[in-house]
Amino acid sequence: MFGKRDDIDRMFGTMGLFKNQMNRLFDDFENGRTGFAKSHSRPRVNFYDDGVNMLVFCELPGMNEDEINIKIHNNLLTIKGERKTNVSEGYAILRQERNASPFSRSFTLPVEIDTEQTTATLKNGMLALKLVKARAEKPRKIVVQAA
């Protein structure tokens, strides 16, 4: 039924997207949490596609550029790191929701990526990864010519 493993990945990805949206219908009262909440204990990631690029956004508040490790190998994107909670000595904890455990997240990319052109920027605790699609994957316009 499915020719390629990619197709299956993509189908599950779409189903997951739909499932998340459905789950969220009932979550509004809870007023969702951000970043590394204890409940999910890993940074959250959004993927976008603008035709030419895959854009990956990852919430990494309080992290430095050199604490984040990004790797792409055979369509597998991995974002790794560890956040340190740098609160000075002598404080007692009243509430702790921000997580500081090491994390590693991996994603199978749906398209071929030109790794040479990949850029990553970190601004206000938001990591933005720009993955340029390989030439063959970019949309191409075909002009119809009169016979």
Place this chain on the structure above:
Amino acid sequence: MNEKNTVTAQESPEIFKSGKTNAPDVDIWINDEEILLVADLPGVAKEDIAINIENNTLTLEGGFSADLHGTLQRQEFEPFDHRRIFTLPKGLDVEKTTAEFKQGVLYLHLPKSSSVVPCQIKITGT
């Protein structure tokens, strides 16, 4: 469904009014001199943070301004503004509150008023 997620607060101020906001994760630390509130505000610029203290109520708001565009493929967070409200205890010197913002994390120092800082009283007499 997708369109809703690509709208930011700048384009549509009614997001705040509709109550579609994220509650940021916070750590609260305390010592003898102050209460330290640490909040994660990823995707928020320093200029878009508003901290208001009124009648022992602390309101923390941050406008989401990261530029997310394209067709959504996978979603784990929603690009909404951040907002969270706290009730402050008595005995804080709110006038002296200071705040710093580093890499998407807000550090809010709420000093205790001098009458609350513990001190030892010496007993005199014979």
